[in-house]
Amino acid sequence: MLFVEADGVVVWDRASGIDRIDSLVAGRAHDPRLLRAPFFSVRTPHAWDPVDGWKPAGAVQRDGRASARRLRVLTWNTLWDRYNSDRIQTARRRPLLLAALAEADADVIALQEVEAGLLDLVLRARWVRDVYVLGTDPGGRDVRDSSLLLLSRLPVREAAVHALGPHKAVAAITVETAAGPLVVANTHLTSDHSVNGAAKRQIELARLAEVLAAVDGDVVLVGDFNDGDSGPDGPAGVLGLRDAWTEARGAGDGTPTFDPTANPLAAISSLSGRPARLDRILLRTPQARVIKARLTGDAPGPQGLYASDHYGVLADLALD
Structure with a gap:
């Protein structure tokens, strides 16, 4: 036997000498997983070790903020280099994006359209290595397959993934x-x-509702929903969730997170040319009160370049 893992945490490892079986609650019956099969496949959170690099988070000590009663969440579509690479200045944008992520000072960061180059920058950033835990093994296939990345400076109890379809999760x-x-x-x-993007989103939303219904606990669902509708026909209405932006700023505030009229990067990729609020922070938790919500990355840098075609969305929550 080489190692023992419980709930995504390494509790015993022959090579490193780790033996935490008596000191951890991972895997014990009184602390059941919230992200369970058959909907979720277990992943191992990873944290930076100055000696051994990125390792399972259970083997790396972290000064988490579990006692904090406020939570700041950030979601951001980072604009991959897959299309129009000759027009979107990826090499110049990525440092702007990293700087904005660090400045956001978020407890949980959720990124979409993450490619190998951006992942490498994130993994090498000192501010990430010092305090954040990744929601998967950065050397595995998860980010490559889904382009999704989660980082948390709160203690991470478990991690998992659910596939919605090819390259969607x-x-x-x-x-x-x-x-x-x-x-x-x-x-x-x-x-x-x-092709048939709207129909595919409806199927994905229905699957999301089924997946979330299987989670016995409070949920914050974030990301790029590629749907600008509000009310009962929007993502929050379909899923029966609260929209943090709407609660903070009112139902009449439709500030776009994707704006081809103002952001040249959005103009390149837009099919309709219409601004829309595509990026959301949605809540299923009675204990969370929305304090405020705002955008980041919605202004260009010194040379007129935006960090992405989308703006990031930040929400501050009070955990009452």
């Missing part, structure tokens, strides 16, 4: 807060660039 972690465990799920639904 839900990446999720359970973080420890002062109000108890909280599931944060990250997703990116099909865009209108795909």
Whole structure:
């Protein structure tokens, strides 16, 4: 036997000498998983070790903020280099994006359209290595397959993934807060660039509803929903979730997170040319009160370049 893992945490490892079987509650019956089969496949959270690099988070000590009664969540579609690579200045944008992510000072960061180059920058960033835990093994296939990445500076109890279809998934972690465990799920639904994109999104939303119904606990669902509708026909209405932006700023505030009229990068990729609020932070938790919500990356850098074609969305939650 080489190692023993419980609930995504390494509790015994022959090579490193780790033996935490008596000191951890991972895998014990009184602490059941929230992200369970058959909907979720277990993943191992990873954290940076100055000696051994990225390792299973259970083997790396972290000063988590589980006692904090406020939670800041950030979601951001980072614009991959897959299309129009000659027009979107990826090499110049990525440092702007990393700087904005660091400045956001978020407890949980959810990114979409993450490619190998951006993942490498994130993994090498000192501010990430010092305090954040990743929701998967950065050397595995998850980010490559789904382009989703979750980072948390709160203690991560478990991590998992659910496939929605080819290259579409839900990446999720359970973080420890002062109000108890909280599931944060990250997703990116099909865009209108795909054939029958709207119909595919409806199928994905229905699947999301089924997946979330199987989670016995509070949930924050974030990501790029590629759907600008509000009310009962929007993602929040279909899923029966609260929209953090609407609660903070009112139902009449439709501030776009994707704006081809203002952001040249969005103009390149837009099919309709219409601004829309595609990126959301949705809540299924009676204990969370929305304090405020705002955009980040909605202004260009010194040379007129935006960090992405989407703006990031930040929400501050009070855990009452």
